[in-house]
Amino acid sequence: MKKMINTLAGATALFVASSAIAASHDPAAIQAKALDDEIAYDITEGLTTEIGPRQAGTEAEARARAWSLKKLKALGFKNVRNEPFMMPTWVRGAETAEIVSPYPQKMHITALGNSASTGADGVEAEIVYFSSLAALQAVPDGSLAGKIAFVTHNMHRTQDGSGYGTYGPIRWVGPATASKKGAAAYVIKSIGTDYHRNPHTGGTGFPEGITPIPAAALSLPDADNLERMVKLGKPVRMKLVLTPQNIGQQESGNVIAEVPGRDPSKGMILVACHLDSWDLATGAFDDAAGCGIISAAAKYVMDNGQPLRTIRILWAGAEEVGIWGGKAYAKAHSGEKHAIAMESDFGADNVWRVEHKLPEGANSVKQQINKSLLPLGISTLGPPASGGADIRDIIASNNLAVIDLQQNGTRYFDLHHTPDDTLDKIDPEQLRQNVAAWSTVLAIIANSDADFTMPPKK
Ligand code: ZN
Numbered sequence: 518m519k520k521m522i523n524t525l526a527g528a529t530a531l532f533v534a535s536s537a538i539a540a541s542h543d544p545a546a547i548q549a550k551a552l553d554d555e556i557a558y559d560i561t562e563g564l565t566t567e568i569g570p571r572q573a574g575t576e577a578e579a580r581a582r583a584w585s586l587k588k589l590k591a592l593g594f595k596n597v598r599n600e601p602f603m604m605p606t607w608v609r610g611a612e613t614a615e616i617v618s619p620y621p622q623k624m625h626i627t628a629l630g631n632s633a634s635t636g637a638d639g640v641e642a643e644i645v646y647f648s649s650l651a652a653l654q655a656v657p658d659g660s661l662a663g664k665i666a667f668v669t670h671n672m673h674r675t676q677d678g679s680g681y682g683t684y685g686p687i688r689w690v691g692p693a694t695a696s697k698k699g700a701a702a703y704v705i706k707s708i709g710t711d712y713h714r715n716p717h718t719g720g721t722g723f724p725e726g727i728t729p730i731p732a733a734a735l736s737l738p739d740a741d742n743l744e745r746m747v748k749l750g751k752p753v754r755m756k757l758v759l760t761p762q763n764i765g766q767q768e769s770g771n772v773i774a775e776v777p778g779r780d781p782s783k784g785m786i787l788v789a790c791h792l793d794s795w796d797l798a799t800g801a802f803d804d805a806a807g808c809g810i811i812s813a814a815a816k817y818v819m820d821n822g823q824p825l826r827t828i829r830i831l832w833a834g835a836e837e838v839g840i841w842g843g844k845a846y847a848k849a850h851s852g853e854k855h856a857i858a859m860e861s862d863f864g865a866d867n868v869w870r871v872e873h874k875l876p877e878g879a880n881s882v883k884q885q886i887n888k889s890l891l892p893l894g895i896s897t898l899g900p901p902a903s904g905g906a907d908i909r910d911i912i913a914s915n916n917l918a919v920i921d922l923q924q925n926g927t928r929y930f931d932l933h934h935t936p937d938d939t940l941d942k943i944d945p946e947q948l949r950q951n952v953a954a955w956s957t958v959l960a961i962i963a964n965s966d967a968d969f970t971m972p973p974k975k
């Protein structure tokens with residue numbers, strides 16, 4: 518072989534070979550191949566069927582990690598590993614709610630992550646109704662002593678999921694607010710948009726110095742029922758039993774796999790999802806599908822010849838319960854050269870818009886991405902990209918460029934954090950469109966030698 522290099526035939530063969538590599542990175546060809554994808558569905562099916570619910574820090578999440586390491590190795594990725602870390606772990610106990618008077622009946626409820634326990638005997642108290650978080654925030658500290666604060670909302674379906682940002686604080690900061698007001702417990706209308714009797718769980722937090730109180734979400738129909746009861750004008754009493762526990766520091770871990778690039782000095786492309794789910798569901802939409810999408814896309818790029826840059830796949834081990842995986846990743850890897858970070862964590866429905874946060878110098882790459890995504894029905898005018906929860910810390914610490922492939926979130930909050938987040942909700946055709954979009958973008962950026970360094974933050 519060495520001898521042939523000196524011959525004309527050898528030189529021609531080399532030329533043909535190198536142009537073949539270049540041609541194989543053609544994003545349109547990779548996109549076409551990805552439109553027949555089965556890998557993303559296979560990963561989603563495997564995680565939801567062979568593992569099921571996998572709350573971070575639990576034995577189920579450890580099984581999920583073992584499954585993932587095996588799967589990513591079998592797909593041919595390199596440097597497949599588990600990077601363990603410790604995290605405070607909260608686990609669900611019993612959870613029941615009933616109206617004691619004046620209209621006795623049971624209600625469907627679930628505890629919010631980090632809720633305190635009521636004790637096995639529960640808490641029975643009068644409901645104080647608030648039509649918004651602002652209304653709760655407006656009452657004096659200590660004024661809700663011995664009461665159960667109840668906050669409702671009017672969140673509706675939107676394509677961009679922006680209702681979550683608007684109404685999410687009812688769950689995120691409402692419990693701590695109610696604690697400051699002296700409430701014995703806190704219940705909300707689930708942060709969701711469906712009308713099943715499935716309550717939506719999700720994390721909350723009690724900052725240092727604020728006493729954790731029992732906090733839970735009613736299903737949307739139950740919350741509306743409670744609102745009607747309150748509006749009839751008589752005092753409404755609820756009995757709430759929630760017995761979650763904090764079980765201390767437990768092990769979780771980030772699963773990492775790589776497609777090594779030809780030039781390790783070029784910054785790598787980080788693609789992320791989260792492996793953990795809430796305990797109520799099998800986490801098909803949130804976020805097994807995301808892990809399927811990013812990994813299938815990385816495989817199509819890998820199979821078409823070694824890319825210029827390394828692609829690193831991060832299946833973060835703990836997102837739902839406090840973004841511990843993303844924090845651990847940034848702590849362990851901020852010293853390494855990253856170029857662009859991307860995350861898929863918004864279900865499995867079609868990508869409808871691409872958003873960028875790229876330096877001016879990478880404008881031609883941005884134009885190429887936009888043009889290459891047009892056949893998939895993806896629009897290109899939007900706000901700057903901001904990334905997902907698991908890459909938030911590495912983006913901040915390393916001032917990274919970001920590309921977001923925004924998924925249609927119209928039905929996302931029907932399913933989010935409920936027992937209904939199951940495999941049957943995945944539409945294989947829309948999942949393939951996601952893989953095609955991701956493959957296209959990865960083929961372009963992993964083979965681009967553009968400088969993606971962001972200007973210093975002001
Ligand atoms: Zn998620």
Ligand code: ZN
Nearest residue numbers: 795803837934
């Ligand atoms: Zn989630």
